[in-house]
Amino acid sequence: MPKVGMEPIRRAALVKATIEEIGQAGSLDITVSQIARRAGMSSALAHHYFGGKDQIFLAAMRHTLAVYAAQVRGALMMAEDPQARLEAIVRASFSGQNFRPEVIAAWLNFYVLAQHSPNAMRLLRVYHKRLKSNLSHALRPLVGERAPMVADRIAALLDGVYLHRSLGEGPPEGAAGAEQVLGYARLEMERG
Amino acid sequence: MPKVGMEPIRRAALVKATIEEIGQAGSLDITVSQIARRAGMSSALAHHYFGGKDQIFLAAMRHTLAVYAAQVRGALMMAEDPQARLEAIVRASFSGQNFRPEVIAAWLNFYVLAQHSPNAMRLLRVYHKRLKSNLSHALRPLVGERAPMVADRIAALLDGVYLHRSLGEGPPEGAAGAEQVLGYARLEMERG
């Protein structure tokens, strides 16, 4: 009985395990064996499916970014006015899927990964471009031509809050994080 | 060349080399040998003076934080009113000593180090506490009781801008970074 169609299952399991492992270790200094064990398979199989450690990391990163993008897309679809669109983007960043300790740690480490992996760098840049584009678009009706600059600041603030969370004790509170960012946004809107 | 009193010289050379090496590699994944070679000595001597890799990293981190703290202190001494104090803190963060690519990369990696090194975590928390305390103090006359919250946001924005810089191409422009942060601060001040 040949097992068919295992590939997507295995890959998904490995990606999930990778994020968890990075989250737990707090660094990229984890072994393929650890990942594979957590995913319930041999390290040889992990190599078989991904070709190498780098590609496992990249897949995990791609997945994290994709989940995030999907959440933003979903939230945007619900939003009916600019203000709501803005809040949707920010809130999605702090939603339960993303703002968990292990995802935060993984996120931080993806920035590190990007420092020596051109592929990771490219992924991160694409993410940034989309984020800023989304923000800018939502902001245009609210702050006029200051939109790109405000988008930049919001994006930076967003990552900054994430970064600070990585030092925090206790479980991260998404709502508080979102408010920290939205507070700034409202200030800009008041200014008009 | 004297054969005594080398210790401080060697230690300083190793710390400098460590920061450069982390900066160049973009990660903590560097060898003691690399560091030692860059510092012009054998890896055995590096171990002799620091006891181990972890302590070399910690020393590099301590040094980075100390340089930063010294800059802030120096800038604060020049400042004569609250507004100037605020600008001093922010500008020091983006001054030539700190806002260089290798230091930015090192900074990012110290956040990673803090994820698994309690000592590194402690250092980073102390740095944060001081930064927020400094900011809060300067902000009090400017924004009243909103000071702690604004200080939090500024601190986050500061780190966020640094983080984004780690993805940027070309040399980092300190002035632009400082403006990005101060722009937000002014908004809060206008609100009063």
Add this chain to the structure above:
Amino acid sequence: MPKVGMEPIRRAALVKATIEEIGQAGSLDITVSQIARRAGMSSALAHHYFGGKDQIFLAAMRHTLAVYAAQVRGALMMAEDPQARLEAIVRASFSGQNFRPEVIAAWLNFYVLAQHSPNAMRLLRVYHKRLKSNLSHALRPLVGERAPMVADRIAALLDGVYLHRSLGEGPPEGAAGAEQVLGYARLEMERG
């Protein structure tokens, strides 16, 4: 189906190689690489199967002790009266399996190992306890209540003869060693 069942083979080969290597070097100052090379594999594999140098040593010790115990047990089964039992124990100690130069050297070094390895110490104490128990049991009908004391002396004499052999030139002669010990035993028996 992968290549399976190598583990016991590899472990046995490593244990054997360890004893030989200790015997040849005359000390525990041997490298895992030497052992592995002699056993026909990479040092990495040795670590894979044993976890570390200490455990390789312990396994070698356990094996040596087990072989010895098995020999004694075997000899005891043949013996039909107390005198024969006593001789069986002593002669087994000097049988071809045990009284070879490399085993003698290994034995000596296991005593050293026991000085800093609690596990080795425990193994050696168990061996001693069994040896004395065996001797005492065999001696009871021969020397009465002096049995425990005589057992102690025989055990000490036994190890002493081994120790002296480790200094001897030429091949060790088991028969002579056995006689040296049994001579004392007979003296005690004559006394009744």
Add this chain to the structure above:
Amino acid sequence: MPKVGMEPIRRAALVKATIEEIGQAGSLDITVSQIARRAGMSSALAHHYFGGKDQIFLAAMRHTLAVYAAQVRGALMMAEDPQARLEAIVRASFSGQNFRPEVIAAWLNFYVLAQHSPNAMRLLRVYHKRLKSNLSHALRPLVGERAPMVADRIAALLDGVYLHRSLGEGPPEGAAGAEQVLGYARLEMERG
């Protein structure tokens, strides 16, 4: 003020420290630095005086053997008849100077050292020869021509008791050890 005549003091301190260090570690696996530190000097100086680690070990061994020999000589001078001579030799072996845990451990390790150091081997053989000669001489009037054989056994028993002590818990009791050996000797004498 030039320090003159330091050499014998330094050498003695190093020898003493070596024995203590071996005793504490329970093996020869100690560093020159440890020895030198315990002796209150730099490792460079230790090398200066002895030339190398091997020679430090040899000196420590020579010293241990010399102390032992001196004790035996001293005790023999007091003895007035063969029986007393015999007891003197045995009791000296278990006297306070020799039968201390660290000396026992050192002794054991000298046997190991002899396995790969021809010089150590030679020293140990000389010691053995003297011991047996002394014993044989004392035994001749007591057991006649069995003297050499009995001397052999006593020597072996002596080392065996030492060896067993190295596994013992608690402080070694010299008197008990001596009795264990002398008990055998008396048996032989009774036989005549």
Add this chain to the structure above:
DNA sequence: AATGAATGAGGATTCATTCAT
């Protein structure tokens, strides 16, 4: 598809030894 077996390459760390002062 899946994995136990196997290793080469590399890295942190230790240490005896040498040297300049």
Add this chain to the structure above:
DNA sequence: GATGAATGAATCCTCATTCAT
């Protein structure tokens, strides 16, 4: 006489990766 400085040469151990089955 004495030592801090310095290193080359190990040694243990880890791990990504490959291979045979």
